[in-house]
Amino acid sequence: MNSTHTKIKIEEVKEGNVLSAKGFLAGGVHAGLRYAKKDIGIIVSDVTANAAAVYTQSVVQAAPILVTKDSLSASGLLQAVVVNSACANACTGEQGLNDAYEMRKTAADQFQLQENQVAVASTGVIGEYMDMEKVNKGIGQLNLSSEPAGAEAFEQAILTTDTVTKHCAYQACINGCLVTVGGAAKGSGMIHPNMATMLGFLTTDAAVSSEHLQLALSQAVDYTFNQITVDGDTSTNDMVLIMANGMSGIEPLSPEQEEWPVFVDLVSRVCEQLAKKIARDGEGATKLIEVIVEGAHSKANARKMAKTVVGSPLVKTAIYGCDANWGRIIAAMGRSGVQFKPEHVGISFEGITMLDQGKPVAFSEEDAKAYLQKDTITIYVHLQEGNECGVAWGCDLTYDYVKINGSYRT
Structure with missing residues (x-):
C-alpha cells in the first residue's frame, strides 16, 4: 500500500x-x-x-x-x-x-x-x-x-x-x-x-x-x-x-x-x-464467528480455509454450545482443499492456545467456555508455512435456524 x-x-x-x-x-x-x-x-x-x-x-x-x-x-x-x-x-x-x-x-x-x-x-x-x-x-x-x-x-x-x-x-x-x-x-x-x-x-x-x-x-x-x-x-x-x-x-x-x-x-x-x-444476523444466530488463518502460502488458500472452517456445521454447533472442541476446527481445515502440514498447525482463541506445532496444549476448559459465551468469537489458525492471511465470518448454528426455515413460507 x-x-x-x-x-x-x-x-x-x-x-x-x-x-x-x-x-x-x-x-x-x-x-x-x-x-x-x-x-x-x-x-x-x-x-x-x-x-x-x-x-x-x-x-x-x-x-x-x-x-x-x-x-x-x-x-x-x-x-x-x-x-x-x-x-x-x-x-x-x-x-x-x-x-x-x-x-x-x-x-x-x-x-x-x-x-x-x-x-x-x-x-x-x-x-x-x-x-x-x-x-x-x-x-x-x-x-x-x-x-x-x-x-x-x-x-x-x-x-x-x-x-x-x-x-x-x-x-x-x-x-x-x-x-x-x-x-x-x-x-x-x-x-x-x-x-x-x-x-x-x-x-x-x-x-x-x-x-x-x-x-x-x-x-x-x-x-x-x-x-x-x-x-x-x-x-x-x-x-x-x-x-x-x-x-x-x-x-x-x-x-x-x-x-x-x-x-x-x-x-x-x-x-x-x-x-x-x-453474518451476525444469521437466522437464529447468537454469535458472530470470525476465523483468521495466518501463515498461509497464498491469500486465496488462507481465505478458502477460513471460509471452510467458519462454514462447518460442527464448528458452528460447537461454538453455539460453548464447547472448545478444536478437533472440529482442524477436521474442517483438512477438507478445505488447501494443502498444509498438520505438524506445524496452531489453533487458538483470544489468549487461549489449544494446539501448537500440531500437538494438544493443556488449557482451562472454564476459561474457554467463558470466552465462548461472548457474542463475538475469533478463531485463530496458524499454518506457519508462509506470510499470507485470510479472514472469513459466519455465525453459530442454533435450534432457531431449523425453526425459522422449517416454516419459511408460512
Missing part, C-alpha cells in the same frame, strides 16, 4: 447509511406484498451515476438479476434501483421476466427516469409470481427523502427474515474533496456468496468510471461478502450494486492515481461492515 494512502485518514460516519453520500434519495412503503411491513424500496441519485454490480454465481438466476444486467449493459449508467421483498421472482419464466421489466418501467415513469437507467432487485420466496398490481401501486406511493428516515424506510423494505437493518458509511478527504461511500444490505439466511438471500447497495459521491468501479467493487466483494457464510446456500437473487454520482466535486479517480487505494479502501470498509452485520 502506497505512502499517500497511509497519510489519508478514513473515518466511519456516525450513524452512516446509504444516503450519507451527497446527491442520493431513498424511500420505502408497505405495498401489501408482506402482511404488515414495508416491502417496496428505492434509491435514486440526483444525477445519472456510473454503476457496477456483482451477481450470484448460481446457475439459477432470478428475473431481476437479468433485468439489472440488461440495464447496466446499455451504458454502465444508473440513476435508481428499485427493490421488493416477500417475492424473489425466481423460477417464474417469461412472466417473471416481464414482471421485472414492468417493475423497472413503473419506477422509471414514476420518477421520470430512463428505463435502462433503473436497476431491479427482489428477495423472498422462490417460485411465486409477483403481484404486479400491488407492486405498481407501491412504487406509485414511494416518497423520496435525503433524510435518515428515507434511508431507514428503504432498509426496512428490503428485509426478509433479518432481525435488524444493516447500514454504514465511511469517508475520507481526497484531493481536497470529502468523499463518502455509504451502504445498506439485507441478508440472514441462504448466505454463502460466491460472486450471494443477500442484497447490498452502495452509494458514493466520488467520480469513478463504471469500468473502474467494477474493479473496486469486485476486489472489495472478494475479501468481504465472499468471505461470509450462514448456511452454505447461495441464493438465486444475490447482488451487490454500487452507484457513483460524482457530486463530491472530485476529479475522476482511477487506478493510475496515488489516491486510488483510498477509494478502494472506502468501498472495502463498507462492504466488510455490511458483510459482518449479515
Whole structure:
C-alpha cells in the first residue's frame, strides 16, 4: 500500500447509511406484498451515476438479476434501483421476466427516469409470481427523502427474515474533496456468496468510471461478502450494486492515481461492515464467528480455509454450545482443499492456545467456555508455512435456524 494512502485518514460516519453520500434519495412503503411491513424500496441519485454490480454465481438466476444486467449493459449508467421483498421472482419464466421489466418501467415513469437507467432487485420466496398490481401501486406511493428516515424506510423494505437493518458509511478527504461511500444490505439466511438471500447497495459521491468501479467493487466483494457464510446456500437473487454520482466535486479517480487505494479502501470498509452485520444476523444466530488463518502460502488458500472452517456445521454447533472442541476446527481445515502440514498447525482463541506445532496444549476448559459465551468469537489458525492471511465470518448454528426455515413460507 502506497505512502499517500497511509497519510489519508478514513473515518466511519456516525450513524452512516446509504444516503450519507451527497446527491442520493431513498424511500420505502408497505405495498401489501408482506402482511404488515414495508416491502417496496428505492434509491435514486440526483444525477445519472456510473454503476457496477456483482451477481450470484448460481446457475439459477432470478428475473431481476437479468433485468439489472440488461440495464447496466446499455451504458454502465444508473440513476435508481428499485427493490421488493416477500417475492424473489425466481423460477417464474417469461412472466417473471416481464414482471421485472414492468417493475423497472413503473419506477422509471414514476420518477421520470430512463428505463435502462433503473436497476431491479427482489428477495423472498422462490417460485411465486409477483403481484404486479400491488407492486405498481407501491412504487406509485414511494416518497423520496435525503433524510435518515428515507434511508431507514428503504432498509426496512428490503428485509426478509433479518432481525435488524444493516447500514454504514465511511469517508475520507481526497484531493481536497470529502468523499463518502455509504451502504445498506439485507441478508440472514441462504448466505454463502460466491460472486450471494443477500442484497447490498452502495452509494458514493466520488467520480469513478463504471469500468473502474467494477474493479473496486469486485476486489472489495472478494475479501468481504465472499468471505461470509450462514448456511452454505447461495441464493438465486444475490447482488451487490454500487452507484457513483460524482457530486463530491472530485476529479475522476482511477487506478493510475496515488489516491486510488483510498477509494478502494472506502468501498472495502463498507462492504466488510455490511458483510459482518449479515453474518451476525444469521437466522437464529447468537454469535458472530470470525476465523483468521495466518501463515498461509497464498491469500486465496488462507481465505478458502477460513471460509471452510467458519462454514462447518460442527464448528458452528460447537461454538453455539460453548464447547472448545478444536478437533472440529482442524477436521474442517483438512477438507478445505488447501494443502498444509498438520505438524506445524496452531489453533487458538483470544489468549487461549489449544494446539501448537500440531500437538494438544493443556488449557482451562472454564476459561474457554467463558470466552465462548461472548457474542463475538475469533478463531485463530496458524499454518506457519508462509506470510499470507485470510479472514472469513459466519455465525453459530442454533435450534432457531431449523425453526425459522422449517416454516419459511408460512
